[in-house]
Amino acid sequence: MTKIRSRQQLVEAAAEVFADKGYAATRIEDIAAALGVMQGSLYYHVGSKAALHRLVVLHHLRLLTAGLDAIVASSAEPAQKLRSAILGHLAHAEQHLIEAPDWFSDPTRSADITEDEIAEHREAVLRYRAGWAAIVEEGMARGEIAAGTDATAVAISLVSMCDYVSYWFRRDGARRIEEVAALQHEIVWSGISAPRVDADRPSTSRG
Amino acid sequence: MTKIRNRQQVVDAAAKVFADKGYDNARIEDIAKELGVLQGSLYYHVSSKAALLRLVTRQQFTEVVVTLEKVAAGREAARDKLKKAIRAQQRYVDRHRTASPRWFTDAHDPRRTEIEAEEDARLLSRYREAWKSILKDGIAAGDISPSIDPTVTVLTLLGMCIAPAAWPPPGPGRAPGTLAALQLDMIWSGLSAGPAADPDGVAPA
Numbered sequence: 188m189t190k191i192r193s194r195q196q197l198v199e200a201a202a203e204v205f206a207d208k209g210y211a212a213t214r215i216e217d218i219a220a221a222l223g224v225m226q227g228s229l230y231y232h233v234g235s236k237a238a239l240h241r242l243v244v245l246h247h248l249r250l251l252t253a254g255l256d257a258i259v260a261s262s263a264e265p266a267q268k269l270r271s272a273i274l275g276h277l278a279h280a281e282q283h284l285i286e287a288p289d290w291f292s293d294p295t296r297s298a299d300i301t302e303d304e305i306a307e308h309r310e311a312v313l314r315y316r317a318g319w320a321a322i323v324e325e326g327m328a329r330g331e332i333a334a335g336t337d338a339t340a341v342a343i344s345l346v347s348m349c350d351y352v353s354y355w356f357r358r359d360g361a362r363r364i365e366e367v368a369a370l371q372h373e374i375v376w377s378g379i380s381a382p383r384v385d386a387d388r389p390s391t392s393r394g
Numbered sequence: 395m396t397k398i399r400n401r402q403q404v405v406d407a408a409a410k411v412f413a414d415k416g417y418d419n420a421r422i423e424d425i426a427k428e429l430g431v432l433q434g435s436l437y438y439h440v441s442s443k444a445a446l447l448r449l450v451t452r453q454q455f456t457e458v459v460v461t462l463e464k465v466a467a468g469r470e471a472a473r474d475k476l477k478k479a480i481r482a483q484q485r486y487v488d489r490h491r492t493a494s495p496r497w498f499t500d501a502h503d504p505r506r507t508e509i510e511a512e513e514d515a516r517l518l519s520r521y522r523e524a525w526k527s528i529l530k531d532g533i534a535a536g537d538i539s540p541s542i543d544p545t546v547t548v549l550t551l552l553g554m555c556i557a558p559a560a561w562p563p564p565g566p567g568r569a570p571g572t573l574a575a576l577q578l579d580m581i582w583s584g585l586s587a588g589p590a591a592d593p594d595g596v597a598p599a
Contacts, residue, residue, distance in 0.1 A: 266586065293491075293561035296418075309562050323585070332585050340576050341585070343564050344554045351553025362546065370546045378584030379529075379547060380473070381539045 191224055194242075197232055202243045209285040210240055237297050240289075241304060247290050248311040251279055255318035265326035266376055272322060273375075274368040276349040280356075281364040287353035291346065316342045345375065398431055404439050405453055408446040417447055448510070451490070452517075458486040459517055462524040472532025476551075477578050479528060483555040484570040491559040522548055551581065 191197055200221045204213050215236050219226045233239045254275045258268050280287040294300060294308050319342035326332035352367060362370075398404060407428040411420045422443055426433045440446050465478045506514065525548040532538035554577045558570040579587075 269585075291560065295561070312562060326585065333587070336585075337568070337576060340557075340564065340568050340573055341580065343560050343568070344557045344573065344577050344580065347556040347560055348550055348553035351549065351556055355549055362543075367546060370543050371550050374542070374547055374550050374581055374584075376584050376586050378580075378582050378587060379538050379542050380582050381533075381536055 191222060191228060191232060194232060197222065197229070197239075198242045198246045201239050202246055205240065205243055205286050206283045207285075210289065215239075235299055237299060241294060241297060241300065241308070243286075244290055244294070245308060245311055247279070247283065247287075248308075248315060251276060251290075252311070252315045252318060254279065255315065259318050259321045265322055265329060265331055268322045268325070269376060270368070270372045272319060273345070273349060273372050274365065276346075277352050277356075277364050277368045277371075280349070280353040281358070284353060284356065284358070288350075290353075291350040316346060318342075319345050348375070398429060398435060398439055401439055401449075404429065404436065404446070405449045409450045409453070412447065412450060417443075448506075452514075454486070454490050455517060455521075458482060459521045459524070462521060466524040466527045466531075472528060472535060472537045473578070473582055475528045475532075476582070477574070479525065480551065480555060480574045480578055481571065483552065484558050484574050487556055488558040488570045525551065547581075551577075554581070 197218075201218045204218050204221050208217065213236070215229060216226055218239065219229045222229070233242065255272055258271045258275060261268065261271075263271065280290075291312065295305055316339065320338040323332060323336060323338040323341045327334055327336060327338070348371060352364075352371075356364065356367065404425070408420075408425050411424045411428050414420075415424065420443070422436060423433055425446065426436045429436070440449070461482045462479055465475050465482065468475060470478075522545075526544045529538060529542065529544045529547060533540050533542070555574075557564060557573050557577070564573065
């Protein structure tokens with residue numbers, strides 16, 4: 188029997204077990220076994236399976252945010268940043284297809300959640316949205332996106348779009364995740380309307 | 395004590411109680427009380443609370459499917475149809491937040507019987523086809539680019555339409571109608587279209 192050294196170690200082990208088995212099928216014993224500890228010492232660190240699951244969801248939100256922050260801070264063009272942001276989200280979700288559909292659901296209905304946890308969770312989701320909004324704002328500052336666009340509303344829409352992919356994507360489906368990301372980027376960046384040819388205004392609606 | 399006339403009456407009462415109390419807090423007794431009948435006579439019509447939930451969510455989803463099919467069959471231009479479709483979808487998501495996401499996927503639900511699963515699959519496929527036919531008609535009319543992937547486009551739209559139910563809530567000034575208008579512009583002209591699209595839908599140069 189080994190010892191649990193940190194909460195982070197616990198969360199990472201739980202994340203792996205949830206990813207393998209799914210939340211419903213995972214028992215606390217499975218996570219204890221993965222860590223090589225007794226069930227009792229697990230309960231010393233975390234009150235319930237639901238509480239552990241919430242920690243795992245936060246862990247994924249933070250991983251997504253760290254990836255997004257690196258994209259936002261890079262020197263790429265806004266269009267390229269948006270492409271990387273979509274791919275970053277989709278690729279991470281594709282690695283965790285069983286549990287990804289829970290990441291952006293409302294945690295407040297979870298049985299034993301505390302006010303502090305709700306606040307922490309809210310902060311994590313808002314930080315992730317802020318990264319998306321920053322890309323939209325940069326696009327506006329450079330005149331590539333219409334001034335006055337509600338960057339937060341766009342961010343919420345894009346996160347919903349990416350989140351939903353984890354509900355329908357299948358590894359044995361018609362498209363690879365990279366293709367889905369490229370198509371979604373094309374839809375939101377260039378639009379779906381056909382190029383229009385105007386005598387005095389050559390169309391730039393698809394480019 | 396009154397009598398239950400038909401199953402529809404039970405489904406309507408259950409929908410009301412689930413909406414008021416939430417599924418977890420709703421008890422079969424509450425639904426019986428809403429109907430003014432004894433619990434026992436309720437069980438004559440439906441076997442469990444879970445079965446009632448299924449009937450309720452199925453009815454709500456059927457309503458949005460029928461709405462979409464009517465929009466798709468209309469004579470308007472693709473952009474106007476998409477506007478209506480996105481609005482209808484967002485209204486549905488906004489009203490039935492917890493139940494709605496599961497309907498847009500073919501995720502395996504072990505509690506369903508085989509017949510139920512088939513019914514669900516048929517309904518879901520009608521729904522996706524209605525969306526796709528809007529896109530395909532738009533392509534045929536020359537309004538929508540022929541290079542789009544209709545399946546991924548529909549699923550992208552459905553994903554965005556979850557936004558009104560996002561947590562934390564989108565916040566003041568972002569009611570479903572406002573979000574729907576923003577999303578329509580975004581997917582129609584693209585974020586890179588520059589200034590907001592003209593009302594007549596011509597992409598600005």
